[in-house]
Amino acid sequence: MDHREALIAASNNRANLNYVAPGIEVQGLSLTYPDEPNALIDINLSIPGGEVTAVIGPSGCGKSTLLRCFNRMNDMLEGCQYSGSITLGDLNILDPMTDVTLLRRRVGMVFQQPNPFPMSIYDNVAYGPRIGGLRRRRDLDEVVENALRLAALWDEVKGQLGKNATVLSLGQQQRLVIARAIAVQPEVLLMDEPASSLDPISTLRIEELIYELKQSYTIVIVTHNMQQAARVSDRTAFLNQGQVVEYDATDKIFTNPSQRATEDYITGRYG
Amino acid sequence: MTNPDMFDYPDLNSARIRDEKINTLMTAATGAATLLAVVSVVAFLGFIVLLGGAWLAEEQALSATVGQQHSSNFELLLFGGRELASSGGVLPAIVGTVVLTLLMAVIVAPLGIVVALYLTEYSGGGWPTQLLRIGVQNLAAIPSIIYGVFGLAFFVYVIGGRIDELFYASNLPTPTFGTPGLLWASLTLALLTLPTVIVATEEGLLRIPSSLREGSRALGATRVETIFRVVLPAAAPSILTGIILAVARAAGEVAPLMLVGVVRYAPTLPVSIEAPFLQLEQKFMHLGFYVYDLTMHAPGSEGRVGIVAAASLLLVSVIVSLNIVALLLRVRLRRTYVQSGV
Ligand SMILES: Nc1ncnc2c1ncn2[C@@H]1O[C@H](COP(=O)(O)OP(=O)(O)OP(=O)(O)O)[C@@H](O)[C@H]1O
Ligand SMILES: [Mg+2]
Numbered sequence: 001m002d003h004r005e006a007l008i009a010a011s012n013n014r015a016n017l018n019y020v021a022p023g024i025e026v027q028g029l030s031l032t033y034p035d036e037p038n039a040l041i042d043i044n045l046s047i048p049g050g051e052v053t054a055v056i057g058p059s060g061c062g063k064s065t066l067l068r069c070f071n072r073m074n075d076m077l078e079g080c081q082y083s084g085s086i087t088l089g090d091l092n093i094l095d096p097m098t099d100v101t102l103l104r105r106r107v108g109m110v111f112q113q114p115n116p117f118p119m120s121i122y123d124n125v126a127y128g129p130r131i132g133g134l135r136r137r138r139d140l141d142e143v144v145e146n147a148l149r150l151a152a153l154w155d156e157v158k159g160q161l162g163k164n165a166t167v168l169s170l171g172q173q174q175r176l177v178i179a180r181a182i183a184v185q186p187e188v189l190l191m192d193e194p195a196s197s198l199d200p201i202s203t204l205r206i207e208e209l210i211y212e213l214k215q216s217y218t219i220v221i222v223t224h225n226m227q228q229a230a231r232v233s234d235r236t237a238f239l240n241q242g243q244v245v246e247y248d249a250t251d252k253i254f255t256n257p258s259q260r261a262t263e264d265y266i267t268g269r270y271g
Numbered sequence: 272m273t274n275p276d277m278f279d280y281p282d283l284n285s286a287r288i289r290d291e292k293i294n295t296l297m298t299a300a301t302g303a304a305t306l307l308a309v310v311s312v313v314a315f316l317g318f319i320v321l322l323g324g325a326w327l328a329e330e331q332a333l334s335a336t337v338g339q340q341h342s343s344n345f346e347l348l349l350f351g352g353r354e355l356a357s358s359g360g361v362l363p364a365i366v367g368t369v370v371l372t373l374l375m376a377v378i379v380a381p382l383g384i385v386v387a388l389y390l391t392e393y394s395g396g397g398w399p400t401q402l403l404r405i406g407v408q409n410l411a412a413i414p415s416i417i418y419g420v421f422g423l424a425f426f427v428y429v430i431g432g433r434i435d436e437l438f439y440a441s442n443l444p445t446p447t448f449g450t451p452g453l454l455w456a457s458l459t460l461a462l463l464t465l466p467t468v469i470v471a472t473e474e475g476l477l478r479i480p481s482s483l484r485e486g487s488r489a490l491g492a493t494r495v496e497t498i499f500r501v502v503l504p505a506a507a508p509s510i511l512t513g514i515i516l517a518v519a520r521a522a523g524e525v526a527p528l529m530l531v532g533v534v535r536y537a538p539t540l541p542v543s544i545e546a547p548f549l550q551l552e553q554k555f556m557h558l559g560f561y562v563y564d565l566t567m568h569a570p571g572s573e574g575r576v577g578i579v580a581a582a583s584l585l586l587v588s589v590i591v592s593l594n595i596v597a598l599l600l601r602v603r604l605r606r607t608y609v610q611s612g613v
Contacts, residue, residue: 073489078395105491115482118505127500128490177486184490 021187021218022089023049024070029084031065031074031242039065041242043084047235050215054233054250055222058265062242063222064112067190069093070220071107072100088188105132108186112193112222114173116165116180121148121157124165124176128184143183150212151179152205171202178209182217189213191221195228207232226266230254238262316587323584326577361585366540367533367555368589372522374457374549375464380514382461383468384503390469391476392498404473411466419527422459427451427531447552453541454551456532460524464517471516475509476502511601515594522590525559533557535564558586 024047031040040062047053055063065074070093074080086093093103105128117124125144126134134140144161148154153175157163165176174194181189191210195203210219210232223229229236230250237247238259246253246262257263327345386407394400431448439447448454479502487497503510525533534554541553562582 071489073485076485076488101491101493104489109489111482111486111489113482115480115486117483117486117501127487127492131490131492131496131500180486180490 019216020050021216023047023051023218024093024188024220025085025087026069027085029066029069029082029086031062031069031080031082033077034079038242040069040082043244045237045244045247047218047220049218051234052210052214052219052221052232054229054236055220055239056224056226056229056236056265057239057245059224061239063239064192066239067109067192067220067222070188070190071104071109072098073109075100105184106186107188107190108181108184109190110174110178110181110192110194112196114170114177114197116168116173116176118164118166120162121165121168121176122161125179125183127180132184147179147183148176150182150209151175152209153179170197171199174198174202175206175209178206182213186217188218188220191219193222193224195223195225203228226254226268238265240265319580319583319587321580322577323580323582326581327584329577361558361561361582363537363540364556364558364561365585365589366542367537368522368558368586369593370542370549371453371456371460371528371532371555371557372518372593374453375460375521376514376518378457379461379464379468379517380510383465383513383517384472384510386465387469387472387476388498388503391473392494392502407466407469411470415463415524416526416530418459418463419530422455422462422527422531423451426455426458431455450552451530451532451554452552453532453549453555456528456555459527459531460521463524463527464521467517467520468510468513471513472506472510475506475513478509479505507604508601511597511604515597515601518593518597519590522593523559523586525557525563528557529560533560535560558582558589562586 024045026043026045026047029040029043033039043066055066057063068074069082069086070088072093074082082094084094088103088106091103091106092098093107117127122144125147126140129140129143134143145154145158148157153172156172157168157176165173168176174197178191178194195206198206207228210221213219221229221233233250235248236250236253238245238253238257238261240261246257246259248258252258253262254266257266263269390400390404394403427450431446431450431452435443435447435449483501483505484497487501488494492500532554534556537554537556539550539553541550541555542548543550562579565582566579
C-alpha cells in the first residue's frame with residue numbers, strides 16, 4: 001500500500017462514523033537518562049482510543065519524557081534506556097524490530113516549542129506527506145489545504161502559502177506545526193503544551209481543534225494549565241517524580257481526587 | 272523624611288566621568304583604526320585601478336617602441352606580444368585561473384560538506400572527533416607552499432605516476448599524468464581550501480537547532496532524509512559562504528601552483544569546445560603567476576609598473592567576479608529554498 005492509498009484509507013476510515021482511533025496501553029514502563037536514573041518509574045496507563053488524555057504534573061516530573069516514549073523520540077538521545085511495554089492497537093511500540101519511521105507516521109507529535117522548518121508554509125505542511133511518497137501536486141495541494149483548515153490556519157495564510165513559515169507569529173507557528181502533524185493523518189496525536197506560548201484566543205482555537213479531532217484521533221496532551229486540562233480532556237494522569245500518582249476520569253480528578261498530592265497540585269498548593 | 276545616604280554617592284559621579292573618558296578614548300581609537308584600514312584598502316585599489324587603468328588607456332606605450340601592430344595596450348595585454356615576457360597575453364591566464372578555481376570548487380565543496388556532515392551529524396562528538404576538528408583547523412595554518420610540495424610529491428609523482436603506469440604505459444617515459452597539470456593543481460588547491468569549507472559548513476550545521484531535526488524525525492523522516500531535506504538546505508547559506516571564502520583564497524594563490532601545474536607559457540588552453548572539454552593533464556597559465564612573471568621579467572622599467580598594475584587589476588576583477596557569481600548563487604538558493612512549493 002503506497003502512501004496515497006494509505007492516506008485515502010485513513011480518511012475513509014475517519015469518514016466512517018464508527019471509526020475510533022486505537023488506544024495506547026503502557027505497562028511497566030521505566031526510563032533512565034544518564035544523569036536522571038528515575039525519569040520514569042513503572043508507568044502503567046491504559047489510554048483509550050478516540051479520547052483526549054491530559055498529562056499534568058510539576059515541571060521535570062517526566063511528562064515530555066513519557067510522551068516521547070510513544071513515538072520513540074527518546075531513541076535519538078544518547079544513553080537513554082527504557083524497559084516495559086507500550087502497544088498501539090496490535091503494534092508493539094517498544095519492540096526493537098518496530099520500524100520507527102512507520103510508527104511516527106501513526107503517532108504524530110507537536111513539540112513544546114513550535115519548530116517550523118525554515119521553508120514555505122506549504123512545504124512545511126507537505127513535508128510529512130512528501131516523505132511518505134506523495135508526489136502529485138493535486139494530492140499535495142489537497143492534503144495541505146485540509147490540514148491547514150483543520151488547524152484553523154487556512155484563512156490566515158491561504159494567499160501566502162509560499163511565505164517563509166518562520167516569519168509567522170508564534171500562535172500561527174503553533175497551529176502550523178499542528179497542521180504539519182495532522183497532514184500525515186496519524187492515529188495518535190501527542191501534544192506537548194501546544195498552547196504554552198499562545199494568547200487566550202489562539203489557545204481557545206487550539207482547544208476547539210482538539211475537540212474537533214477527537215474520536216478520529218487519540219490525543220495525549222501535556223499541559224500546565226489546569227483549566228485547559230479540565231476543559232479539553234476526558235481522562236487525566238497526574239505525574240510526579242516519574243510516577244503516575246493518579247489516573248482517572250478528568251471530572252473525578254478535578255472534583256474528587258483520591259490522592260492528597262493530586263489535590264494539592266491542582267489547587268495550586270504544590271511547591 | 273530625607274535619608275542622607277540615599278543621595279550621597281560621590282564615587283558614583285567620578286566613576287561616571289571616568290567611564291565617559293574611556294568611552295571617548297575607545298571611540299577615537301576604534302575610529303582611527305577603521306580609518307587606517309579603509310585608507311589602506313582605498314590606496315591599494317586606487318593604485319591598481321589608476322595606474323593599471325591609465326596604462327590600459329594609453330595608446331601603444333610599448334608597441335610603438337618595439338613596432339608591434341597592436342592598436343592599444345588593452346589588446347596588447349589581452350593577446351600578448353613579443354614585448355611581454357609571457358607571450359600569449361593575459362587571456363589564457365584568465366581562462367586558466369577561472370577553470371582552475373571552478374574545478375577546485377567542484378572538488379572541495381562535496382568533500383568539505385561530507386566531512387562536516389560526518390563531524391556534526393554522525394561522529395559521536397567524543398575525543399576522536401575533537402582531535403579531527405582541531406587537526407582540520409590547524410590544516411588552515413600550514414603555509415601554502417607546503418601544499419604545493421605535497422601536491423607534487425603525492426598527487427603528481429605517486430598518483431599521477433601510478434596512472435601513467437596503468438593507463439598510459441605506451442607513452443612512457445613521457446609522462447601524461449605523472450607531471451604537473453590542471454587536475455593536480457585543482458586537487459592541491461582543494462586540499463588547501465578544505466578546512467575553510469569544513470569549518471564554515473560545520474558552523475552552519477551546528478547553528479541549526481536540534482528541534483528542527485527532531486521535528487523532521489517525528490514526521491517519519493529518516494536521518495538521511497532529514498539531512499537532505501532540512502539540515503543541508505537550512506545550512507546552504509553557510510556552506511556557500513565557505514565556498515566563497517575558498518574560491519577567494521584559491522584564486523589568489525600562486526606559490527603552490529608553480530609546483531603543480533602553472534607555467535609561464537602554455538601553447539594551448541586546458542579547455543576546448545570538443546569532448547572531453549577539459550584537458551585535465553595539461554599545464555596552464557594563471558593570472559597570479561602572470562603578474563609575478565611580468566613584475567620580474569617585463570622589459571624596460573618604463574612600462575613595467577603600468578602593465579603590472581593592469582594585470583593586477585584584471586586578477587582582482589576576476590576574483591571579484593567569481594565571488595559575485597557565488598554571492599548571487601547564495602541569494603538565489605536562499606530564495607528558492609524558502610519559496611519552493613508554491
Ligand atoms: N535529554 C535528557 N537528558 C538527560 N536528562 C533529561 C533529558 N530530558 C529530560 N531529562 C530529565 O528527565 C526529567 C524529566 O524531564 P521532562 O522533560 O520529561 O519533564 P517535563 O515533565 O516535561 O517538564 P516540563 O514541564 O518542564 O516540560 C527531568 O529531571 C529532566 O532533567
Ligand atoms: Mg516538558
